Amino acid sequence: MEEKEKSNSCDSGNDKWIKFALIVAAVFLGCYLATYYLVDQMRHQYYYTHVRPIPNIDDVLREQDKFFDSFNSEPISFNLMLPVNESGVQTFKKDDEYKMIIDLKPFGGSAENIKLKIKSDKVSISGENFTSKKNSESDYSFSQSFTLPEKIDTSKVKKEIVKDQYIITLPIKD
Secondary structure (H helix, E strand, O other): OHHHHHHHOOOOHHHHHHHHHHHHHHHHHHHHHHHHHHHHHHHHHHHOOOOOOOOOHHHHHHHHHHHHHHHHHOOOOHHHHOOOOOOOEEEEEEOOEEEEEEEOHHHOOOHHHEEEEEOOOEEEEEEEEEEEOOOOEEEEEEEEEEEOOOOEOHHHOEEEEEOOEEEEEEEEOO
């Protein structure tokens, strides 16, 4: 009889730890799911807008058609859309050289803000100026490339500053 009681009694310490681990896992999973549910509800409440029906969609579509038809009847003037700054590069060709004149005012009056890349038949000009004042900031950048029909003698390129103008002289190879 004593042997039967010993074999039926399998109360060891491992069963208690397994039950404890399962309870901890269940509590953790419950907390995770509750947090996920609350965050999901808040996300839907704040980030999703309710769709309202448009009362008369035909009027909206007609207005859009009128707007886009106006582009077909007259050429688009980008000057009205984008502010045009007259400080671009002016180019001139004299007998055996090209001259490029860059206005330095938008670049803080400094030629250091302008980068030149000169190859035998291509000139790339880029410049950037960032100014920060007490209540405002302004950022001006410019980039333009020119492909020339003649080859340039890159060893004889001259750069000079006259008043607020950066003048680049590009002699043509013979």
